[in-house]
Amino acid sequence: MARAPDQHNLILILARAFASNLATALFLFDAEGTVVYYNEAAERLTGRPFIEGAGTTAEEWMGRGNPLDEEGREIPIESLPLGVTILKREPAHGVTMFRTADGGYHRFENVTFPLFAHTEDFVGVVAIVWPLEDARP
Amino acid sequence: MKGRIWGSRGSIASPGKDTRRYGGNTSCVELRPPGCDTVILDAGTGIRELGVRLVEEGAERMFLLLTHLHVDHLEGLGMFEPIWRPQTELHIWGPASPLASLEERIAMYFSPPLFPVHLSEVPAHIEYHDASESEWQIDGARFSSTAIIHPGPTVGYRIESRGRVLAYLTDHEPALGADLETDAPRWISGFGLAQGADVLIHDSQYTPEEYRTRFGWGHSTTEHVAQLARKAEIDRLMMFHHDPMHADDELERMRDDVIERWGVEDDRCTLAAEGTDFDV
Numbered sequence: 280m281a282r283a284p285d286q287h288n289l290i291l292i293l294a295r296a297f298a299s300n301l302a303t304a305l306f307l308f309d310a311e312g313t314v315v316y317y318n319e320a321a322e323r324l325t326g327r328p329f330i331e332g333a334g335t336t337a338e339e340w341m342g343r344g345n346p347l348d349e350e351g352r353e354i355p356i357e358s359l360p361l362g363v364t365i366l367k368r369e370p371a372h373g374v375t376m377f378r379t380a381d382g383g384y385h386r387f388e389n390v391t392f393p394l395f396a397h398t399e400d401f402v403g404v405v406a407i408v409w410p411l412e413d414a415r416p
Numbered sequence: 417m418k419g420r421i422w423g424s425r426g427s428i429a430s431p432g433k434d435t436r437r438y439g440g441n442t443s444c445v446e447l448r449p450p451g452c453d454t455v456i457l458d459a460g461t462g463i464r465e466l467g468v469r470l471v472e473e474g475a476e477r478m479f480l481l482l483t484h485l486h487v488d489h490l491e492g493l494g495m496f497e498p499i500w501r502p503q504t505e506l507h508i509w510g511p512a513s514p515l516a517s518l519e520e521r522i523a524m525y526f527s528p529p530l531f532p533v534h535l536s537e538v539p540a541h542i543e544y545h546d547a548s549e550s551e552w553q554i555d556g557a558r559f560s561s562t563a564i565i566h567p568g569p570t571v572g573y574r575i576e577s578r579g580r581v582l583a584y585l586t587d588h589e590p591a592l593g594a595d596l597e598t599d600a601p602r603w604i605s606g607f608g609l610a611q612g613a614d615v616l617i618h619d620s621q622y623t624p625e626e627y628r629t630r631f632g633w634g635h636s637t638t639e640h641v642a643q644l645a646r647k648a649e650i651d652r653l654m655m656f657h658h659d660p661m662h663a664d665d666e667l668e669r670m671r672d673d674v675i676e677r678w679g680v681e682d683d684r685c686t687l688a689a690e691g692t693d694f695d696v
Contacts (some may be wrong), residue, residue: 286601286608288549289563289593295603296593397569398512398548 288402290394291315298405306406312337312365315403324408326380337365337404344377347384351376364391364404374411386411417577417696419615420446423462424688426587426621426635426657427488434663439690441465442488443586443657445617447696449557449577454478457573457584457617462690463492471497479554481547481561482510483586484570485521493522494531504540509547509561511569518544547571565589565605566634574609582696583613583650586657589634596643610648615696617688618644620655623670638670642677645685653678656688 287295291307295316298305304321308314314335322328325344332340338356346354356362360371372390379385388409396402423429423441431440442460449455454475456463459482470478478498483489498504510518519535519542526535545552547561548571557577564572564585572585583606590596590605601607610616621635635657636644645653655674658667667687675685686694 286562287603289565289605292593292603292605293565395514396548396563397514398546399514400549 287315288396288400290396290402294394294403294405304408304410306340306361306408308337308361308365308404308406310401310403312404314340321408324379324410337361344379345384347376349374349376349386360389360391361404361406364393364406368393368401377408417450417575417580417582418448419582419694419696420466421462421654421688421690421692421694422446422466423458423460423492424656424658424690425460425488426619426659428660429461429488429491430660435658437664437689438658438667438687441690442491443483444492445584445688447575447582449555449575452555452557452577455557455575456480458483458489458586459491459493459496460488461492461495464495464497467495467497467499471501476503477505478507480506480508481559481573481584482508482518483572483584484511484566484568485525486568486587487525489587490522490525494526494533499538499540499542502539502541506540506542507545508542509545509550509559511561511563511571512546512548513569518546547573560609562606562609564609565592567632570634572606572609574613577696580696581613581615583610583616583618585609586617586619587634588619589632589636589640590644591636591640592632596640596647601647604644604647607644607648610644610650612648613650615652615654615694616645616648616650617654617656619657620670620674621657621659623673626659638673639677642674645674645678651684653685654688654694655685658687 298318304324305318307316341356360373363371370392376384391406394403422444425442441462443458444460444462445457447455523535551560560574561571566587575582585606594604619636620641622637624637624639627637675682
């Protein structure tokens with residue numbers, strides 16, 4: 280091989296450097312939808328150190344939080360902002376209820392953006408999760 | 417592979433009594449993979465003299481690999497004699513931009529008011545190739561490129577021929593995106609290009625003290641380059657892109673610092689010096 284086969288794209292490297300200095304929870308997915316990094320704020324939110332979450336698919340990841348809409352109804356994964364961005368490669372946002380590290384449900388604003396390299400190759404997704412006031416369904 | 421340094425200075429050409437040993441011309445390296453036409457890494461001011469030599473040799477086909485389009489890597493192209501000859505076939509690789517093609521971006525420099533002649537008037541036959549995330553082969557030599565950390569679209573190159581590898585990563589600040597000591601290789605910019613190279617030509621512009629006020633400018637320190645060389649398990653390092661404010665004596669002190677930090681015999685680390693030949 281001319282290059283190490285598992286070398287991340289530069290955009291993911293820079294996104295990770297940005298995330299690692301950010302106090303807001305940020306998750307980074309590669310183009311296949313696999314979690315490649317999340318920061319300390321995200322670790323606090325999920326209760327899982329990144330080392331345990333690395334390599335998880337986006338589908339598994341979203342399923343762990345048992346996402347609900349604001350009325351307490353289950354949300355299909357493809358309708359969540361992360362699902363929309365991975366499938367359609369478009370930015371998305373929305374308010375979602377997730378079960379967090381304390382076992383309870385909380386409301387979060389989710390903002391997800393597709394990441395495109397200079398060549399306009401789709402290389403991954405960045406998901407920023409912002410906690411809103413506490414609420415339970 | 418045989419190689420020659422035609423320019424190793426960073427940022428701006430810096431001729432003068434303080435830069436005689438390592439030279440004042442900006443980035444340009446010639447590489448001759450066996451059986452392959454001449455490969456040229458960057459078109460800094462050093463390319464002028466190389467062009468004269470290529471015309472004397474009667475070379476008509478050549479390959480120019482641009483890492484990026486900052487002026488010190490492009491400013492020699494207008495004085496590269498082969499482009500003024502219609503029989504020349506020049507292939508140029510360079511990083512893509514979402515805003516303009518490689519040809520359009522080169523033409524921004526190669527046109528009035530910055531240059532008297534427009535790129536479209538150049539008589540040589542020039543073909544442009546995107547090198548952002550690519551692998552290709554020419555005459556038995558294998559090339560690969562990857563985007564690396566530097567302001568604006570920038571790539572590094574890896575060239576393999578008959579089992580020997582040269583990696584060229586000038587204008588590179590991998591420490592901006594990772595901890596070079598502790599992070600996994602996959603998170604280190606340029607690691608895949610440098611890994612196991614027989615010769616790594618790498619940016620070594622700053623001392624660690626200078627870096628404190630130049631963070632994010634896109635260049636490496638002696639500490640960074642020693643860390644990368646050790647981690648990527650390269651054989652020989654050629655320090656490159658010398659700061660225009662560094663006199664020869666200062667460069668030699670920086671080399672000593674790299675050798676001490678890397679912990680290797682001193683023949684594994686050299687300062688790229690204009691006019692010197694090397695083997696890969």
